[in-house]
Amino acid sequence: MTTPPPPIRVLVADDQMMVRQGFTMLLGGEPDIEVVGQAVDGHDAIAQVSELAPDVVLMDIRMPGLGGIEATARITAPADSTVKVLVLTTFDLDEYVYEALRAGASGFLLKDASADELAHSVRVVAAGEALLSPNLTKRLIGEYSRVTRTVSRDPGKARVGALTERETEVLSLIAQGLSNTEIAELLVVAEQTVKTHVGRILAKSGLRDRTQAAVFAFETGLVRPSGRMT
Template sequence: MTIRVVIADDQGMVRTGFTVFLASQGDIEVVGEAADGAEAVARARELKPDVILMDVRMPVMDGLEATRQITASPDLSAKVLILTTFDLDDYVYQALRAGASGFLLKDASAAQLAEAVRIVAAGDALLSPGVTKRLIHEFARLGAPRAPTTRRLADLTERETEVLSLVAQALSNQEIAGKLVVAEQTVKTHVGRVLMKLGLRDRAQAIVYAYETGLVRPGE
């Protein structure tokens, strides 16, 4: 199945470069571009892409607000991959709370770019250990749990709760399977049920949810 992508960046050269990179992939198609956040939202509604590569600092509407509007829309299923340079500290937490599924460096190679699109399209979070560490530090700084939705945690089975806590530590399905001594497909099934029961879009949202409800606390 072809993955449909929209590229949102206010720099035309970046959009062109990414389009050229992705055009060489047989399973990825760039269906549109946007030069600002408002245009990105419009393209998302018009084109219904699977993945949106989203810059943060753009005119008219920044990428964080655009991400928030896109992921909050019940009729849109696009996953948002945040484009960044190197300093994530200012907005890593905001972007994930807004619904982003991960981060990609703008100087990523063609292979890294294509793989990032595939990972996010599949519903996985693209969070490097460094990004996860920053996120956990931010939760530690904020202190008490923020989300008043702990009631929904009661809908999870004991094993699903265990899987969610391991997802929150940014472990892959393979790593979780190793810890729980079960098949990787079994873990994938559990993760899917967790996302469905909690109404979460992907693993990135699951990580945020686990910390904000206090299921997992920094340092554990």
């Protein structure tokens, strides 16, 4: 008899008690998800990550003291960090998307998401996938296009040059928000083959996860705002 995998350990960080309790209740009914703690601000979140070792942190953007973006940066900064941060906010604003992903967040979800969407998002992020809602992905592309016009791309271009043609193609598709399954269907290859390509892309480029890979693709100019490769 196969032993089921351990539940995904989640820490909820939000300064509003009702929000923390609401998320805890919604996720508590999922058999494969366990809420292991609640944090009231960024400092508390950092301390509880160290103590509880969650797999995923649901991180509010605006909190007193230390906000969610800075807390995310500190949590994901260690090279050996495996914690995924899913940023939650009521503000559908470009700068929050950009800053959160730059800080190391693996996903970005609006607080009005349904219970099913929330649970799905936790599973996706825990599995190492990047998560952005479609409307936020479009805005993110535009923001990177604007910001990276003034950024030197030479160091990044050298790392892109280390990738094979297929790896470069997979990287561009990651940046467009496609999952491994969708990439496999598009390229007509096995999903495991895509996973292998993703692993090699991360290793060659010195990147932590798919979200950093997407950031990298935009910042080096590999992908244009239209979603096309350069």
